[in-house]
Amino acid sequence: MSPRLLLVDLDADLVSAWCEVFAEEIRTGAVEVRQGSLLDVLPQVDAVLRPEIQRSVWAAIADEYRGYQSVGSASMVPTGDEPCCWLVYAPTMRVPMPLTGGLDIAVHDAFWAALLAVGNHPTITKIASPGFGTGYGRVSAGRAAQLMAAAYTMWQLPATTRISQREQLLQHP
Template sequence: MIKLILSAPVPAMAVAFEHSFQNTENVEIIPGPFETIPEFDCMVSAANSFGLMDGGVDAAITAYFGPQLQERVQQNIIREYLGEQPVGTAFVIETGNSKHPWLVHAPMMRVPLIIDGTDAVYNATRAALLAIFQHNKSAGEDRKITSVALPAMGAGCGQVPPGQRRPANCTDIAPPDIPSSH
């Protein structure tokens, strides 16, 4: 099971996360920025469709891992998505940091905009977890992602209130029971 570590740098976020995930065994809430999380394999970036990582938590990710990470994210977007990654998709890329080797880029918005009242947090979180699931299916044991640092998706320019940032039913990426149409 993948451990999700939710970064809550604002007290209201931590309270909302604690309330939403109080009985979820694979979720840990850290009341602080992601840089205070000592151990994680993978960081999730919910930047935008063009890989511009220069604001909010994405600016912190770029500062932490170095500008080469943003450049490689953008090169991957050019190579795999012809320059614009659709919202609701995600990919895993190496960070170049041996302690935290992976980043998932899962845009919540095409360009910076307010996403309160939309399903953008759900779609980006689900896409991120599915990208990790796909990565782990083909990765050797020493390259599997087992712990994921997840920021408060939508908290910055998305202006999603703390109580609405729960990534819906995305905490378990086991295959769901698909109802029969018969």
């Protein structure tokens, strides 16, 4: 069974877009959406997905990736804290920059990598995530929500179905 997903962000437009594209998952209880700070939900989750680097991740990246972690990969770093035991770092860009000209697909790829990473840890039951690509990346709330929903939908599908669904899910609205 997949962990429950809690999407939380301060951006009201992103929260509204998530509510629209994750409507079915919200209805079934698989996904919850909140407007607010990620820090406020830490006691309620086992892992936090982050597109931005945190100090606790630097050493892990230095060891595992020789200092550079590529877009489309994810690292799980133990926090050493209870109750949120894991920080999952999944970069959306190499350096802070707008994700324009088709680069916004990195939102999907990073969120996908993060979901795969937590999916391999059976002890994780609930994960929290802010918007991916909406800060420095300047991806619109609607497009970021669509790309995150596409990654989540594919993550929920059986492997044989994912290949045929990928292109359809990633189409620009």
